Amino acid sequence: MLSSRGFLRLLGAVSLGAAAGSLEQFFPPRAAAAGALTLTFFGQTGGNNTGRELVHRAIFRKFEKAHPGIRVVDQYFPWEELQRKLSVAIAGNNPPDVIYADAPLLPSYAHAGVIRPIGEYFTKGDLADIVPQSLQDATYNGQFYGPPESQSAQALYYNAEWFDKAGIKPPQRLNDAWPWSKWLDVLRGFTKINNGRVLVYGLERVQPPNLYTDGPMIRSSGATRQSNAFKAISPDGLHTQGYLDSDDAIGAFQFFQDLFQKHKVAPAAPIHDMLATGKAAVAIGSESIIGNLKRNYKDFHYGIAPLPFLKTPLSHTGSLHYTVATRTKHPAEAAALVKFMANGPNSLMMFEFLQQVPGSRYALAHADVYKTYPRKLLRDTLEQWGVVRPKTVGYRELDLGVSTALADLTTGVSDVPARIKQMTQSIDAQLAKYK
Amino acid sequence: MVWGGLFLLPALADVLVFRWWPLVVSVSRSVDQYTLISQARRYIGLANFHDIFTSATFYTSLKVTGLYALLRIPFEVALGFALAIFVNQRFRGMAIVRTAVFVPAATSLAVMSVVWNLMYQPQYGIVNSLLNAMGIPAQNFLTDVHQALPSIAAAVIWKDVGLPMIIFLAGLQGIPQEFYEAAAIDGTGALQRLWTITIPLLRRTFMYVVVVTTVFSFLDFAPVYVMTHGGPQHSTYTLIYYIYESAFVNQSVGYANALTVVLFVILLSLTLLQMKALRSDLEY
Numbered sequence: 001m002l003s004s005r006g007f008l009r010l011l012g013a014v015s016l017g018a019a020a021g022s023l024e025q026f027f028p029p030r031a032a033a034a035g036a037l038t039l040t041f042f043g044q045t046g047g048n049n050t051g052r053e054l055v056h057r058a059i060f061r062k063f064e065k066a067h068p069g070i071r072v073v074d075q076y077f078p079w080e081e082l083q084r085k086l087s088v089a090i091a092g093n094n095p096p097d098v099i100y101a102d103a104p105l106l107p108s109y110a111h112a113g114v115i116r117p118i119g120e121y122f123t124k125g126d127l128a129d130i131v132p133q134s135l136q137d138a139t140y141n142g143q144f145y146g147p148p149e150s151q152s153a154q155a156l157y158y159n160a161e162w163f164d165k166a167g168i169k170p171p172q173r174l175n176d177a178w179p180w181s182k183w184l185d186v187l188r189g190f191t192k193i194n195n196g197r198v199l200v201y202g203l204e205r206v207q208p209p210n211l212y213t214d215g216p217m218i219r220s221s222g223a224t225r226q227s228n229a230f231k232a233i234s235p236d237g238l239h240t241q242g243y244l245d246s247d248d249a250i251g252a253f254q255f256f257q258d259l260f261q262k263h264k265v266a267p268a269a270p271i272h273d274m275l276a277t278g279k280a281a282v283a284i285g286s287e288s289i290i291g292n293l294k295r296n297y298k299d300f301h302y303g304i305a306p307l308p309f310l311k312t313p314l315s316h317t318g319s320l321h322y323t324v325a326t327r328t329k330h331p332a333e334a335a336a337l338v339k340f341m342a343n344g345p346n347s348l349m350m351f352e353f354l355q356q357v358p359g360s361r362y363a364l365a366h367a368d369v370y371k372t373y374p375r376k377l378l379r380d381t382l383e384q385w386g387v388v389r390p391k392t393v394g395y396r397e398l399d400l401g402v403s404t405a406l407a408d409l410t411t412g413v414s415d416v417p418a419r420i421k422q423m424t425q426s427i428d429a430q431l432a433k434y435k
Numbered sequence: 436m437v438w439g440g441l442f443l444l445p446a447l448a449d450v451l452v453f454r455w456w457p458l459v460v461s462v463s464r465s466v467d468q469y470t471l472i473s474q475a476r477r478y479i480g481l482a483n484f485h486d487i488f489t490s491a492t493f494y495t496s497l498k499v500t501g502l503y504a505l506l507r508i509p510f511e512v513a514l515g516f517a518l519a520i521f522v523n524q525r526f527r528g529m530a531i532v533r534t535a536v537f538v539p540a541a542t543s544l545a546v547m548s549v550v551w552n553l554m555y556q557p558q559y560g561i562v563n564s565l566l567n568a569m570g571i572p573a574q575n576f577l578t579d580v581h582q583a584l585p586s587i588a589a590a591v592i593w594k595d596v597g598l599p600m601i602i603f604l605a606g607l608q609g610i611p612q613e614f615y616e617a618a619a620i621d622g623t624g625a626l627q628r629l630w631t632i633t634i635p636l637l638r639r640t641f642m643y644v645v646v647v648t649t650v651f652s653f654l655d656f657a658p659v660y661v662m663t664h665g666g667p668q669h670s671t672y673t674l675i676y677y678i679y680e681s682a683f684v685n686q687s688v689g690y691a692n693a694l695t696v697v698l699f700v701i702l703l704s705l706t707l708l709q710m711k712a713l714r715s716d717l718e719y
Contacts, residue, residue, distance in 0.1 A: 084683070087683065091471050091472065091474065093474065112472045112473035114473070197558070198558060208664065267557070268575070268578040269557055271559065396684050396686060397686065400684045404665075407664070407666045408666060408668045410578070410667075411575075411578050411579070411580065426492075430685050430687070433468065
């Protein structure tokens with residue numbers, strides 16, 4: 001029988017152990033070896049990205065083998081926490097040497113001087129391996145800031161069994177893509193309402209509305225790629241008035257609201273895994289949907305169709321980029337690491353885990369899944385429809401403004417044009433600080 | 436004396452370093468313009484405060500925060516007091532009831548928010564399932580502009596009511612029984628004893644509970660962040676959430692610091708008013 005003193009000692013030991021364990025993320029397992037040059041990296045893990053850190057670590061071990069005398073010290077966090085960690089580290093003048101930057105945020109980091117251009121470390125051949133959309137994302141004021149970890153393309157995923165039963169055969173090629181008007185009829189056919197309560201929705205909503213997923217619908221309202229609605233923002237990246245509140249764009253916002261309020265084909269509150277659990281007929285999003293279905297719903301039969309559009313088809317692209325912090329003490333070594341992480345073979349290794357279309361042409365050529373339908377559709381979407389998200393140093397502010405307006409529309413706004421005008425005024429007021 | 440001071444040092448350090456110093460920094464940086472990722476600060480005088488007091492969003496957030504506080508404070512204080520009177524009785528199993536009411540107060544606000552978010556889900560949440568079972572139509576809760584704020588308040592009251600209950604319970608158990616015995620001899624009823632003895636003698640306890648609940652109401656961030664992100668249509672857009680968005684999303688850190696100063700002044704004024712109104716000179 002343990003005495004009270006013994007119990008207190010045991011409790012103290014257990015508490016210390018727990019505290020030490022919880023501090024592990026701040027004191028990573030592999031401390032820098034004496035005399036070695038150390039490069040630090042903050043990466044992502046958790047949720048559907050659990051395991052991503054294993055790929056990064058494997059890449060780092062290969063790099064260290066090829067570069068004796070350099071050690072990579074890495075830490076991993078869930079996405080939201082990673083963004084906060086990065087913000088705080090940057091604000092505290094102690095960023096990691098390699099900054100894992102979301103593509104649309106790259107201009108803000110570059111503008112603030114947080115990351116440095118590394119074009120001098122890349123040959124023409126290196127840059128030629130990067131797909132055009134990633135190159136566009138990585139370039140700010142004519143300078144190259146970092147290669148992509150991967151890319152992304154959006155498509156429509158549907159319940160193949162339901163569609164077969166209903167005798168509906170969605171298109172499999174971009175040239176045969178259906179516009180939103182046709183998809184709306186299909187979604188309404190699948191939506192089941194009983195006593196005012198929706199039992200099955202046409203369209204899945206997994207996340208709250210956001211610019212990446214829902215922006216293409218709005219931008220596709222432009223008659224051509226040169227129209228203001230398609231561009232969504234001025235060339236200097238500081239004005240949305242005249243672009244996101246053009247007549248075409250307002251019509252698209254109204255259509256978006258009608259999906260939730262008038263036609264009730266999508267729920268206002270997001271629900272997890274609606275497609276795979278029989279609560280929705282289709283889902284729209286990136287290839288991460290495939291990853292989730294493969295991991296968690298192996299028996300679910302799905303099909304892939306081109307993304308719906310209003311007038312001009314497009315898909316948002318972009319993923320994460322490896323960039324080098326301006327404050328790094330070892331720019332050449334950090335650039336070498338970044339280049340190694342994103343090279344062809346390592347991009348292919350990352351693709352094997354992520355199952356997202358690579359940003360490296362080498363990896364794209366060696367990933368056999370993209371040679372035939374259904375995954376070829378995603379490659380075609382990236383190459384033919386892919387456009388980067390609106391480029392601005394104030395992307396966070398832009399995303400917040402649009403996402404908030406879209407969220408309001410899902411719950412029903414009485415005056416859509418007034419709400420959108422308010423949105424663009426508010427966004428432009430925030431972007432004014434970058435003038 | 437020296438040893439006493441040394442023992443106080445850790446708590447004092449915590450207050451100075453983690454409470455007062457950030458406030459001092461906030462005030463000093465409320466006159467600057469800068470972003471979180473760029474440390475280049477530019478002095479702009481009182482421009483941030485001017486922007487705040489001419490901003491429709493600020494007044495919206497103030498109104499929402501006020502409404503939330505008006506929903507939360509009376510219900511939580513009254514319910515906490517009622518529960519304290521209930522659990523103060525000597526019945527078998529009352530310790531279990533006391534613990535059951537208090538346990539949610541010991542849980543994480545963020546975890547509670549995630550759970551209640553699922554419970555409030557309009558199509559598949561348990562709350563609507565229960566309502567449907569009673570013949571009541573499904574409600575939109577967090578996606579309805581009129582229901583979202585009361586829904587959040589209800590969840591937070593459920594979680595936190597244990598704390599006022601425990602504080603009131605301690606107060607009730609501190610009231611000498613002689614007062615009640617004397618009142619009973621005089622023939623006063625239960626309600627009269629409550630009104631003339633219990634409540635007056637617990638005035639200081641009421642003051643403490645009201646002040647603490649007011650402060651918590653103004654600082655509740657996790658439920659809004661997890662459940663509604665300030666929506667739908669700004670109906671849950673509290674001042675503290677506005678501060679978060681200004682700093683971490685809109686990258687207007689100086690403006691966020693100015694908002695923090697305004698929040699501090701509002702809270703300080705409110706608590707001073709409450710302490711003056713609920714002050715008690717009764718000694719026993």
